Amino acid sequence: xxxxxxxxxxxxxxxxxxxxxxxxxxxxxxxxxxxxxxxxxxxxxxxxxxxxxxxxxxxxxxxxxxxxxxxxxxxxxxxxxxxxxxxxxxxxxxxxxxxxxxxxxxxxxxxxxxxxxxxxxxxxxxxxxxxxxxxxxxxxxxxxxxxxxxxxxxxxxxxxxxxxxxxxxxxxxxxxxxxxxxxxxxxxxxxxxxxxxxxxxxxxxxxxxxxxxxxxxxxxxxxxxxxxxxxxxxxxxxxxxxxxxxxxxxxxxxxxxxxxxxxxxxxxxxxxxxxxxxxxxxxxxxxxxxxxxxxxxxxxxxxxxxxxxxxxxxxxxxxxxxxxxxxxxxxxxxxxxxxxxxxxxxxxxxxxxxxxxxx
Numbered sequence: 001x002x003x004x005x006x007x008x009x010x011x012x013x014x015x016x017x018x019x020x021x022x023x024x025x026x027x028x029x030x031x032x033x034x035x036x037x038x039x040x041x042x043x044x045x046x047x048x049x050x051x052x053x054x055x056x057x058x059x060x061x062x063x064x065x066x067x068x069x070x071x072x073x074x075x076x077x078x079x080x081x082x083x084x085x086x087x088x089x090x091x092x093x094x095x096x097x098x099x100x101x102x103x104x105x106x107x108x109x110x111x112x113x114x115x116x117x118x119x120x121x122x123x124x125x126x127x128x129x130x131x132x133x134x135x136x137x138x139x140x141x142x143x144x145x146x147x148x149x150x151x152x153x154x155x156x157x158x159x160x161x162x163x164x165x166x167x168x169x170x171x172x173x174x175x176x177x178x179x180x181x182x183x184x185x186x187x188x189x190x191x192x193x194x195x196x197x198x199x200x201x202x203x204x205x206x207x208x209x210x211x212x213x214x215x216x217x218x219x220x221x222x223x224x225x226x227x228x229x230x231x232x233x234x235x236x237x238x239x240x241x242x243x244x245x246x247x248x249x250x251x252x253x254x255x256x257x258x259x260x261x262x263x264x265x266x267x268x269x270x271x272x273x274x275x276x277x278x279x280x281x282x283x284x285x286x287x288x289x290x291x292x293x294x295x296x297x298x299x300x301x302x303x304x305x306x307x308x309x310x311x312x313x314x315x316x317x318x319x320x321x322x323x324x325x326x327x328x329x330x331x332x333x334x335x336x337x338x339x340x341x342x343x344x345x346x347x348x349x350x351x352x353x354x355x356x357x358x359x
Contacts, residue, residue, distance in 0.1 A: 036279040041066045042078065042089040045221050046244070047139075047266075049299035056286050062279050070219040071175060079104050079271070087274040088283065093128040093265045094178070096135060098342040105134040106272035112281040115288035118306045126265065127339065135267035136284050139302045141239035141324065142261040142335065143179060150251040151233040157258045159187040161234055162210065169214035172223045172235035177353040178341055179262070180207055180217075183236055186259045193340045200349045207353060217357055227252055238264075239324040243301030246320065256327050260334030 041048070045068040053064050067086070069075065072095055079086075083104070091099060099105050110116055116124070116132060123137040145162075147155055151170070155161060162171055162183065173180055182192045184203035195203065216222075216232060220241050226232040228248045242254040268287070274280055286292055288305075294312035297304040303325055304310060310318055327335065340346045353359075 036276045037062060039064045039088075039276050039279040039283055040086045041283075042075070042086045043068055044090060044266075045070070045219075047090065047240075047300060049296045051299060052287070052292060052296045055292070056283060059286070060279070060282055062282070064283075070221075073176075075099075076102075083271075084273040084275055086271055087276045087280040088268045088270060090138065090266055091135065091269045093126070093267070094338045094341040096128045096267065096269065097339075099269065100129075100134065101342075104272060106270045106274060106277070107133055108136070108270050108284070109281060112278075113285045113288065115285045115306075118288055118290055118293075118308060120305055120307045123265065123305055127337070128265075129267070135269040136288065137265050137305045138268050138287070139240055139266045140264075140305060141303065142256065142263050142327070143174070143183075143236065144239050144242075144261055144324075145255045145257055146227055146235045146237050146242060146252055147255070148227070148230060148233040148249070148251045149253055151230075155255070157255060159183060159236075159257055159259055162215075162236055163187070163206065163213070165213060167213070167234050170231075170233040171210070171213060171215045172226055172232040172237070173210070173215050173217055174223070174236065174238070175217040175219055175359055177350040177357070177359055178338060179236070180357070181350060181353050182262050182338060184210075186257070186262075189259070192262070192336055192338055193346075195349075204349075204352060204356065208356060211357060217359060240300075240302045242324055243320055246301075246323075254323055256331050258331060260331060260336065261327070263335050263337050 039062050041064065043066055048066065053066070056062065057064055072092060075089060075091060075095065110132070113136070116136070119132070119137065123140065124132060126137070129135045147161065152161065152167070161167065173183070181203055184206045185192045185195055185199070188199070188202060188206065190199040190203065216226065218226070220238060223232070223235050223237050224241055224245045227235055228245050230249070239254070245252060268284060270277070270280055287296065290306050290308045291312050293304045293306040294309040297309065298313055298317050303321055341350070
């Protein structure tokens, strides 16, 4: 009997000690972070699947707000005027070093984005953001050419067609000074990152001649529209713009260019003053899920950045991807990234281009 009483006393003491210890532990833990209910994105128009947005909202009970831009030149003024409005922005590779320098980007907590392991290896060691400290690659491509074969015959695979008076008023160009300048430099056989003053002047002269041909300076949405409606027969355009219109006009064909092409990668970048960092990390991880990445790629017509995503794509779409991703060895060797956009001497040249074209 005494033994039972003794054991009961020991058990009671243990329970009290455990309760006090548990209470003290709970008291010292940081308060639980409340679930964030909103996410604010800055993106190009039609550059994210609405169905993917809907799935994210349903799964995490987070409302996604998307503002769009027509030119990446809009990004810096927006960040300067409202630095704490957006959580994630789409930014091309050439802009990221500049945004880092100005301290606009926040470092990604990679433990909160475990799906980074699925990212293609070459995109994890890129030169503008090694090991994805601030940004997650979203789409990789290049700037090529769409022609309407009903009106353009004997295309030789070069940029000559973009300066041909036979297509006066029927040539569409991106409304981006750097794309216009790079196109001229490629055509002239000059380096795109460090042209001399004389080379830059000759490129500007060529751009002026293109202006005289009545070239259209347009955002991607406008470019797609004029191509489908055959108001333009030739367009210097991002590879990601072709698949969405491929079946709307069977006369349209996409080509790389023999002089070499501008390679680029668009990225989701976390902002330093993002008001919803937890939601932002959830979104980054979500968009890198192989099935979601495949779904988004198919819906908007881009190449997936996840290495196993293609197994979730239908055969026809995988075949279409070959049209916009193929670069033969010779063209690839001539192709380059544009990494000097924000150097003072390059900004001066780009300013001249923008001034000449009224951009």
